[in-house]
Amino acid sequence: MKGYPLTAAQINSIAAAGSLRDLDSDILPVTLTAEERVDLRRLTGAVLAIHRAHPVLRVRVVSDGEALEARQYIEDCPDEAPFRIRHVSATDATLADAVNDAFATLASALHISDGPVWGMAVVSTESQDHLVFAFSHFAGDFSSLVMVLRNFVRAYQQGDRARLTPDSYVDFLESIPRAAAKEELPAEARWWLDRPWLDIPLLPGTEPARVGAFDVPRRTLVHTTPWDEQWNARSVERAIVVALLESIHEVSAAPRGRVDLCRHGRSAPVRRSACGWMSQAIPHIVEFPQSGFDASDCAAQLDETERHEHGWDAALEFMRGHRAPSMPVLWGGAQAFVNYWGGFDPARNAAGPFSFARVQPDGSPPRRRRALKPIELTVHGLGETLRFTWDISDMFQDPEVPEEIVKRAMYLLQDLPRMVRV
Known part of the structure; x- marks a missing residue:
C-alpha cells in the first residue's frame, strides 16, 4: 500500500x-x-x-447542540x-x-x-x-x-x-516547523493552522487592562463537593469541563466555547500538546512578517531546542518574545477557551490546574504567565470531598465576567455526584 x-x-x-x-x-x-x-x-x-x-x-x-464545542x-x-x-x-x-x-x-x-x-x-x-x-x-x-x-x-x-503506541506523533509534530522554516508546508496544513481559532468569538471583558503587568492581584474562591474515590476520574474531568463551558456560555453569551485538555510534562507522550503548539504556531507566525520571525530564527531555535531537556519551554518563551504588538487578532484575542494541564488524580492531590486562557493557543506549563489566565482552577481530593480552588485575575478590563463564570460553575458543580453518575 x-x-x-x-x-x-x-x-x-x-x-x-x-x-x-x-x-x-x-x-x-x-x-x-x-x-x-x-x-x-x-x-x-x-x-x-x-x-x-x-x-x-x-x-x-462534551455537550450537545451548536452552543458549546469541545475539541481535542x-x-x-x-x-x-x-x-x-x-x-x-x-x-x-x-x-x-x-x-x-x-x-x-x-x-x-x-x-x-x-x-x-x-x-x-x-x-x-x-x-x-x-x-x-x-x-x-x-x-x-x-x-x-x-x-x-x-x-x-x-x-x-x-x-x-x-x-500501535498511543499518543505517538511527537516525531511528526517536530517535522512540521522544519518544513515551515524551509517553506515546504503544504496548503492543507496552512488551512488548518489558519482556520480553527479564527471562528471562535471574543469573550467580553477579557482584554488586559494593564498589558505587561504580571504582579496583579488575584482573588481566590474555594468550595467543596462530595467525592467518591471509586468514581471514574475521566467522568469527573468531563463534568468539570461541561460546567465550565456552560458557565462561559450562560454568563458571556458567547455562542461557542472550546476545550483543550493538554497534558504537559517531561516525557514525550505528555509533552505532545506543547510540541503541537509550537509546531502549529511557527508556520502560522512565519506567514506574517509583522510577527518579527523569519525562517532563520525558527531554524536556529529548533536546533537549540533539540539540545536541551526542557527545550520546548525555551522555545515557547522564544516565540512569545517575538510576538509583535499587532498580533492579538491573529492569535484569536480573548476567547471562551479552557486549557487543562496535567493528569486528573485528585486522590493524589495532582489534579489540575484547569485554566481559562485569554490567549489561544497557550502552551505554557501551568504556573507560568498566570496573569494571562483570567481563571485558574485547581482540584484536590480531601477525604470524601473535592476542593475546588479558583484563582481570578484582576488585570482585565471587566473582571466581573470571569468572576461570574466561576460563581456559575461553582453552582453547577454542586450537582457533581449526579453529573458523574449519569
Whole structure:
C-alpha cells in the first residue's frame, strides 16, 4: 500500500492530485492507492488498531447542540461508535466520480456529537483498489491526520501483529516547523493552522487592562463537593469541563466555547500538546512578517531546542518574545477557551490546574504567565470531598465576567455526584 511512511511531501502530492482540494469544507478527504488487492480482514484489523490507539479518534464533544464545542478532548475511544467500511465498484473511466461519490456518502454520515468522526470506503476497479478517507475537521488537524494515515498503513501491513503506541506523533509534530522554516508546508496544513481559532468569538471583558503587568492581584474562591474515590476520574474531568463551558456560555453569551485538555510534562507522550503548539504556531507566525520571525530564527531555535531537556519551554518563551504588538487578532484575542494541564488524580492531590486562557493557543506549563489566565482552577481530593480552588485575575478590563463564570460553575458543580453518575 502506498504512503508508508507518509511524509509532509507525500501528503502535499496527494493534495496536488486533488484529493484534498476542498479545503473550505469541514470534512477533509484523503485517498490512498493500494499496490495490491486490499485484504478486508487486514483492513478491518487496521481500523480496529487505529480505533484503539490513536488519540485523534478519542475526540468527543462534551455537550450537545451548536452552543458549546469541545475539541481535542482526549479520552478512551467509545466502543459504541459505529464504523463500517463501504465497498464500491468502479471502472477506470468512472473512478473519479466513484471516489467523489464515496467521499460525499462518508461525509454525510460524520457527526461530531452522536456519530463517527471519520469514515473509509474501498473503491475497486479492475486493476487497483483505492481507499477513500473522510475526517471531520475535529479529527482532521494536519499533524494528527498524517499520523493516522501512517499508523493505518503500518497496522495494515502488520496484520494481527499490529501494536500501535498511543499518543505517538511527537516525531511528526517536530517535522512540521522544519518544513515551515524551509517553506515546504503544504496548503492543507496552512488551512488548518489558519482556520480553527479564527471562528471562535471574543469573550467580553477579557482584554488586559494593564498589558505587561504580571504582579496583579488575584482573588481566590474555594468550595467543596462530595467525592467518591471509586468514581471514574475521566467522568469527573468531563463534568468539570461541561460546567465550565456552560458557565462561559450562560454568563458571556458567547455562542461557542472550546476545550483543550493538554497534558504537559517531561516525557514525550505528555509533552505532545506543547510540541503541537509550537509546531502549529511557527508556520502560522512565519506567514506574517509583522510577527518579527523569519525562517532563520525558527531554524536556529529548533536546533537549540533539540539540545536541551526542557527545550520546548525555551522555545515557547522564544516565540512569545517575538510576538509583535499587532498580533492579538491573529492569535484569536480573548476567547471562551479552557486549557487543562496535567493528569486528573485528585486522590493524589495532582489534579489540575484547569485554566481559562485569554490567549489561544497557550502552551505554557501551568504556573507560568498566570496573569494571562483570567481563571485558574485547581482540584484536590480531601477525604470524601473535592476542593475546588479558583484563582481570578484582576488585570482585565471587566473582571466581573470571569468572576461570574466561576460563581456559575461553582453552582453547577454542586450537582457533581449526579453529573458523574449519569
